[in-house]
Amino acid sequence: MFDPAQAHDTGVAITTSAPGMITLRGALEDTAFKAAVEEVSGLTVPEPREIVQSGEHRLAWMGPDEALLILPRDALCDTLAALETALKGHHALVADMSDARRLFHLTGPDAALRDTLARLCPVDMRAFQLGEIRRTRLAQIAAAFWMGEEGRLNLICFRSVAQYAEDLLSDAAGKGVVLH
Amino acid sequence: MLILTCPCCGVSGEETEFHGGGEAHLTREGPGADDAALEGYLFHRENPRGVHFERWRHVYGCGKWFHAARDTATLEVFGVYPAQTTSPPEDLLAVIREKRPGWTWRGLS
Ligand SMILES: [Zn+2]
Numbered sequence: 001m002f003d004p005a006q007a008h009d010t011g012v013a014i015t016t017s018a019p020g021m022i023t024l025r026g027a028l029e030d031t032a033f034k035a036a037v038e039e040v041s042g043l044t045v046p047e048p049r050e051i052v053q054s055g056e057h058r059l060a061w062m063g064p065d066e067a068l069l070i071l072p073r074d075a076l077c078d079t080l081a082a083l084e085t086a087l088k089g090h091h092a093l094v095a096d097m098s099d100a101r102r103l104f105h106l107t108g109p110d111a112a113l114r115d116t117l118a119r120l121c122p123v124d125m126r127a128f129q130l131g132e133i134r135r136t137r138l139a140q141i142a143a144a145f146w147m148g149e150e151g152r153l154n155l156i157c158f159r160s161v162a163q164y165a166e167d168l169l170s171d172a173a174g175k176g177v178v179l180h
Numbered sequence: 181m182l183i184l185t186c187p188c189c190g191v192s193g194e195e196t197e198f199h200g201g202g203e204a205h206l207t208r209e210g211p212g213a214d215d216a217a218l219e220g221y222l223f224h225r226e227n228p229r230g231v232h233f234e235r236w237r238h239v240y241g242c243g244k245w246f247h248a249a250r251d252t253a254t255l256e257v258f259g260v261y262p263a264q265t266t267s268p269p270e271d272l273l274a275v276i277r278e279k280r281p282g283w284t285w286r287g288l289s
Contacts, residue, residue, distance in 0.1 A: 048189055063242035064188050122194045135189075137197050137240040 012108035012116055012173035014166070019056075020076030021101055021156075022069040022083065026092030028061070036086035040079060041069055051133040051146045060133045060146070068156075073098070102162035104169060106153040113153045116173040117145065139168050182255045184236060187262060188244035201235030204247050205266055205286075229253050231276055231283040233268060236260075249276060 026033045034045045043059040045067065046052045051060040058070040071079060076098060083094045106113050114125035121136045121143070128134065133146040138157065141164060145155040157165045182195040191197075202225070209221040226232065232252045237245045245263040249272055250256060258279065259272040268288070276283060283289065 049191065063244060066243075122197055134191070135241045136191075136193065142240050 010108065010112040010116070010173055012106055012112050014169055014173060015105045015107070016162075016166075017103050017105065018073065018098070019103060020069075020071045020073045020079070021097045021103075022071070022076070022080060023062075023095045023097045024067045024069060024083070024092065025065055025095075026087070026090060027065055028067060029064075030090075033087070033090055033092055036090065036092075037067065037069075037083070040082045040086050041071075043069075049132055049134065051131060051148070053148055058148075060144070062133075062135065062144070068097075070103075100159055101156045102159045102165070104155045104157075104165065106155065106169065106173060107151060108173075110150050112173070113147070113151070116169065117153065117155075119172040120168055121145075138165060141165060182250070182257070184248055184257060185260055186238040186241060186244065187246050187260045188238060189242035191238070191241050193238075193241065197238070197240045199237045199239040201237055201245065204233040204235050205268075226286060228285060231258070231280055231285050233285060233288075235263065251280070 024037060028034070028045055037045055041057060041059055043052050043054050043057055046059055046061040048061055051058055056072045060068040060070070062068050069079070076096065080094060080096055087094060106116060114128065117123065118125040120138050123134055123136050128147070130147050130149065133144055135142070135144040137143070138155070141157055141161045143155055143157040143165065145153060147153050155165070155169070183192055184195065184198050185192040206221060209217045213221070230251055230253055231249065233247065233249050235245060236248050237243070246260050247263060247265070247268070248260045249258040249268060251258070258276050261269050261272060273288065
């Protein structure tokens with residue numbers, strides 16, 4: 001039986017934020033597409049399963065023809081317009097996905113963060129690297145997560161299932177669920 | 181446990197991160213096909229105990245389709261290869277011949 005008095009505090013805190021998120025579709029290895037994205041975002045187009053960061057801007061590899069640009073909300077409109085202009089004539093798509101997704105931040109001891117996701121995702125969290133982005137299954141939903149620095153794990157999922165994700169994460173990160 | 185490595189993003193994930201898309205390399209018979217060919221396309225599938233070729237989608241990952249050759253009995257994966265092909269690559273067939281002498285699958289052996 002679970003006894004709350006015997007519970008451990010894992011030290012994991014969960015917060016959310018609502019940055020701008022722009023989905024880019026196009027051939028990520030195409031030189032012209034790359035140049036246009038790099039010029040506007042100021043970031044190098046990432047290698048497969050990599051996420052790169054500069055200040056408040058992040059660019060994530062989501063698939064061979066998909067990248068996700070995460071940026072402050074107040075830079076969203078200008079960046080969308082600049083990307084549309086830079087990619088004019090290319091076989092590419094720029095879509096504002098800011099309201100389609102929810103971003104969670106889990107902070108706490110590194111081992112506790114890895115344990116939290118290991119309970120929910122079929123991923124070897126011991127081998128998970130800083131700067132890597134992993135799209136996978138979070139219990140019954142699709143999610144993607146990365147660690148830009150030790151002690152802080154970021155996770156995105158669709159907004160329509162954000163409550164489910166929040167409940168799952170809270171449960172898995174909460175008191176009394178320490179894995180030994 | 182079935183572990184697949186997606187050739188589109190390089191992730192090695194367990195089966196629940198993927199979605200099976202059925203038998204690989206079917207010819208999509210359409211208008212003009214004779215009755216037997218259409219019936220075969222619609223209804224006849226291989227169901228081997230051993231070497232099998234399938235389509236899979238990395239549904240919780242990069243979202244891409246690919247092909248996989250595996251043993252249905254042992255869950256050993258012989259290899260994965262791009263979706264944009266109508267037959268398995270020769271080097272993969274060589275690997276399977278090495279590991280499962282005498283195997284057959286439709287017209288392949
Ligand atoms: Zn993949």
